[in-house]
Structure formats: structure tokens, C-alpha cells
Amino acid sequence: MGLLDFFKRIEPDKKKSPLLHTAYDAFFTFAYSPDSTTQGGVHVRDGMDLKRTMIHVVLAMQLCYIFGTYNIGHQHFDAMGMYPGFLEGFHLKLSHGLIKLLPIFIWTHVVGLGIEFWFAYKKGHAVEEGFLVSGALIPLIMPPDIPIWILCVSVAFAVVIGKEAFGGTGMNIWNVALLCRVFVFFAYPTTISGDNVWVSGFADAAGTMSLNPGSVTDYSWWHTGLFNGLFEWMGLDTFKPGAVMDGYSGATPLALAYQGGWENVTNTFSQNQLWWGTIPGSIGETSKPLILLGAAFLLLTRIASWRIMFSMLLGAICMSMLLNLWGATPFMEVPWYFQFYLGSFFFAMAFMATDPVTAASTNTGKWVYGFLIGFIGMIVRVLNPAYPEGWMLAILFLNTFAALIDHYVLESNMKKRLASA
Amino acid sequence: MELVNIFIKSAFIENLALAYFLGMCSYLAVSKTVKTAFGLGLAVIFVLGITMPINWMIENYLLADTGPFGTDLTFLRLILFIAVIASMVQLVEMVIEKVSPPLYNSLGIFLPLITVNCAILGGSLFMVSKEYNLSESIAFGLGGGFGWFLAIIAIAAIREKIIYSDVPPALRGLGMAFILTGLMGMAFMSLMGIDPSAIK
Numbered sequence: 001m002g003l004l005d006f007f008k009r010i011e012p013d014k015k016k017s018p019l020l021h022t023a024y025d026a027f028f029t030f031a032y033s034p035d036s037t038t039q040g041g042v043h044v045r046d047g048m049d050l051k052r053t054m055i056h057v058v059l060a061m062q063l064c065y066i067f068g069t070y071n072i073g074h075q076h077f078d079a080m081g082m083y084p085g086f087l088e089g090f091h092l093k094l095s096h097g098l099i100k101l102l103p104i105f106i107w108t109h110v111v112g113l114g115i116e117f118w119f120a121y122k123k124g125h126a127v128e129e130g131f132l133v134s135g136a137l138i139p140l141i142m143p144p145d146i147p148i149w150i151l152c153v154s155v156a157f158a159v160v161i162g163k164e165a166f167g168g169t170g171m172n173i174w175n176v177a178l179l180c181r182v183f184v185f186f187a188y189p190t191t192i193s194g195d196n197v198w199v200s201g202f203a204d205a206a207g208t209m210s211l212n213p214g215s216v217t218d219y220s221w222w223h224t225g226l227f228n229g230l231f232e233w234m235g236l237d238t239f240k241p242g243a244v245m246d247g248y249s250g251a252t253p254l255a256l257a258y259q260g261g262w263e264n265v266t267n268t269f270s271q272n273q274l275w276w277g278t279i280p281g282s283i284g285e286t287s288k289p290l291i292l293l294g295a296a297f298l299l300l301t302r303i304a305s306w307r308i309m310f311s312m313l314l315g316a317i318c319m320s321m322l323l324n325l326w327g328a329t330p331f332m333e334v335p336w337y338f339q340f341y342l343g344s345f346f347f348a349m350a351f352m353a354t355d356p357v358t359a360a361s362t363n364t365g366k367w368v369y370g371f372l373i374g375f376i377g378m379i380v381r382v383l384n385p386a387y388p389e390g391w392m393l394a395i396l397f398l399n400t401f402a403a404l405i406d407h408y409v410l411e412s413n414m415k416k417r418l419a420s421a
Numbered sequence: 422m423e424l425v426n427i428f429i430k431s432a433f434i435e436n437l438a439l440a441y442f443l444g445m446c447s448y449l450a451v452s453k454t455v456k457t458a459f460g461l462g463l464a465v466i467f468v469l470g471i472t473m474p475i476n477w478m479i480e481n482y483l484l485a486d487t488g489p490f491g492t493d494l495t496f497l498r499l500i501l502f503i504a505v506i507a508s509m510v511q512l513v514e515m516v517i518e519k520v521s522p523p524l525y526n527s528l529g530i531f532l533p534l535i536t537v538n539c540a541i542l543g544g545s546l547f548m549v550s551k552e553y554n555l556s557e558s559i560a561f562g563l564g565g566g567f568g569w570f571l572a573i574i575a576i577a578a579i580r581e582k583i584i585y586s587d588v589p590p591a592l593r594g595l596g597m598a599f600i601l602t603g604l605m606g607m608a609f610m611s612l613m614g615i616d617p618s619a620i621k
Contacts, residue, residue: 123587161600161604162604164589165588165589165592165597165600166583166586166588166597167583167586167587167588167589168587171583171586171587171588173579173582173583173601173604174604174608179604179607182607186607186610376611376612379612380611380612384611384612386613387611390611393608393610393611393612394611396607396608396611397608397609397611397612399608400575400579400604400605400608400609401575401578403575403578403579403581403582404455404574404575404578404579406578406582407455407578407581
């Protein structure tokens, strides 16, 4: 019980330093259940409190984190034509991934949790757990090279406007992680769309991140100082300066599909690559099997709604079949089952659409909500030239209507009851 | 097909409330409950659908230089459009009162309020600048009205929901409505950029 003793020893005085105690309380309940009990009114007695629920979602994302870290490095070396095998240069890929991912992860939490702590202190209640999931989701949906200040601004926007203005955890109307991403998307579009942003670690002569011919590796002290020293000592390969391979474009499978349909995609990426996720993209979205494992975990623990997942799948299949029938552009002719090899459908389905706060809360409503996300998301993906992928915007769009869907489901239920009464 | 395109475009892609932020006064004032928002939304669809063809005829048969006066009278456009909208709203109000008193009662003050709803005038002016023909302008009017209707019942449902939220006191009511409108506009941007007529 060393940890518990340690916690008891460092507990700050609640009266003297309330802000410090709020922070302390957050980390204490992270490790232990508090021994304070509810006084007065009856509450649901279940081990599955809010924090446990959130932790389960975060657990379900861990596979994406591990693979994402590896894939950042893999794409980096792939652009130079080095270490094509899965395990070749594994340590280099992993350490490059860590160098890119850790600052994003840390700054997301510093800014997001900082704001949460401050609001909790101002309102005089314990820290709410809501940011655990948002904070874990945000790094997974960012490109690896996103400038840290843009990340911080967008996290601050999402937490303050998207959540605290509504009264904190459980009250928000729009998904916080998606608001964060959509803010970057509209305010700083060049950092999160186009072919240049999904592969990290290169810069041109002017020092801006890019993948144009002639761009060379842009290594920091962490690469050349820390890790190179470590790897030299261990007798392994080290980071060496290099340049982007001739003819390498960095285009994502979606961009390729938009230009020339499924054939254009398979000219560059194999089906295995697309399925297992060694493709350029946002950090956590690429590997379909690992996301599906996470989704299965969420379904087994009954945290995510199977209705939303299933109806979203159904909606997307319906729309892509319709588009197959229509078949006016090469992208529309991509067979419907291959649409799921592209982009971030499964990530959005498993972790974004199922957010119980922003989704419709009635069972009938969930069917409508999920189906329309699948349907509209596919429309935006295939028919809207302005956006590369549709799920982020489709989910935000349906978040807007979730309250309305619930309203009418409730009203029709009431009518039915009144009629039978 | 062309008419369907225009309808979809004006309802979702160039939504009068959330892309152009027109009709904000009644949009913010009457969106406290879904029931009243529903009534106002229907009234807006109705009035837009009626005034659009009338204004189109005025624009093309009266004000254009091919009209009876033989000169370009388009500088009178604004004042004539407003007069048409106001008189149409009055007419509609009288007809509804006569034909269907229950509907009249449920719409209440919102029907005359539509006169000053800038979405209506805005719709007519867009119709002129986009050079639609008569059937296109009817489709545009109905589509714009439908988009406005969707936007107002959606925000009303959200506002009904956040009554139970712990919103900071300074933001309660109108402040929150502004934030909601902004974020809804962001969500509606998902469909912006689709050009229905380009996809054949």
C-alpha cells in the first residue's frame, strides 16, 4: 500500500489551496476509489461509474496508439524508400513515432486538463472525467506534424466553447474531439488537409514541412542527440539525413481514389496495406483490425451502443451501393465493400459516433442517428470535392440534430401511449 | 432535376440561417421551444414560397427595362419587395384566420413577425442576383424556407435540452443561443462545397 500512503502524505489542504486539491483529487481517484460515501438521496450503486466508463474507452484505443506510433515512423521511412519491411528499422520507426506523438499527447492534456482544472476550481466541484476520452481521442485524429500551437489553440477552443460553455462533462451537444479537429480544419486548413501533411519529419529549404521533391529530413535533438546516442551504444542503425524519394507523393488512399477510383489506389497500396493500416493518414485512424478490436471491446463491455455502430454501417453500405449504381465518377464506382478499406470509417464508427453524450439517447433515435451518419458521411466523402473525408462533418451534423430526433421519438411515444390509454 | 438541385442547394448547402445568418432576430427569439419554432418555420416556408414568384414577376415584368414603363426601374426593387412581403403576409394572415382559426391561433404573433424576417427579403434578393427563372425561383424559395425551418427546429430542440445543463450564468439564454448558432453553422459546413449540378 505504498502508493496509498504516498497519496495520503502529499494530500494538500482543501481549504488553504483549493486548486491544488482539485488536481490532487483527480489523480487520486485515477488510482483509487475514494472512501467518501454518498449522503442523502439514493444514487445508482454500481462499480461502473463515469470514470471507469471513460477509462474503458481509453483502454479500447490503446492498440490504435501503439500502431499509430509505429506507423508515423513507418511512413517517414517509407517516403525515403528505406526499411520497407514491417520489422526492419523497428526501433527507428518507433522512436520517431514517439518523438512526434508524445508532444501532441502531452500538450493536448496540459491545455485541456488545465482548462478543466481551472473551471472545476472556479465552480467549486471535483474535476470531471470528461477530458480523459477527448484527450485520448484528439491526438489520434491529428496529422503527425501538426504545429503544437495550433493544437493548443484548437484544444482550448473545443474545451471552452464546446464543453465548458455548456456546463461541462455530459452536457455538450457536439463531440469535443471532433470540434477540436474541425476547428483546425477550418482555421488552419493547410496543416490538416492535402497530400503534404500525413507523412512527418520532412522540411524543404525554407524550413516548412513538406514532401516536395528536394525536401530533406528534419530531425530534432531528440533524434540526433538522444536516440542516436542510445542506438550507437546499442550497436543499432541510427537516424541519418535523407531526402524524399523521387516520385513519392504522400497522397492518402482517399485522395488517390478521388482522382482515379479503386484501380488508382491499388496501383500504390496493396489491399493488405490498406486493411492493416500501413498507409499515410491521421495518427490513429489507419489500422482497421485494431480499431475493430477496440470496437468489439466497447461492445462487450456495453459502453458503446451496438445500435449506432450497426445502423451507421448500414447507412454507409446503403449509400455506397447507391453510388455504385449511379457510377458517374471513378470514386463512385469504387465497390461498396472497398469503401471500408479507405479513410477513417471504422474509427469514426467505434469511437466518435458512439459517444453517449452527443448521440441520440432514445433507442429508435439511435437507429436514425447512426443510419444518417453513415448515409451523409458517404455523400460528403464521395460527392463533396471540398473535403477529403466525411465522417467528422457528418457526425457533427447529426450531433446538431440528435436533440431533435430524440424530441420527435419521445413525442411519438407519448402519442402512442395516449392513444392506447 | 435542375429544380431538385436548386431545392437541395438552398436547403442544405446555402442555408439561409446557418450559411448566410439571415433571419437571426426571429431565429433567436422564437427558438425556445420546438412547438413554436415549428410553427414559425412552417410560416416562413409558406411566405417564402409565395413571395418569391410574385417578386420574380415584379422584377421581370414591371421593373426591367422591357417592362411597361420602358426604363430600368430596378432602383425601386428593395422598397417594392418589402411592400410585397408585408402585404402578402397580411393577406396570408387574413386567409388563415378565415380558413383555419386553430392554425392562426397557434402561429399567433409569428405570422406578422415574418414581415421583418430578413430571410424573406434576402431570399428575394438572392433570386434576383442568381438570375433564376420563375420555376427555379419557386424551388429556391421553398428550399430556402425548408432549410430555415430545419435550422430553427434543430436549435429549438437543443435549447430545450440545455435547459437542464449547468450553463455559466453569464451565458444563459441569448449568449448560449449565439454560441449554438455558430457551432451549428460549423456543422452545416459539412455539405458546403457540394455542387449538385456538377454531378451528373
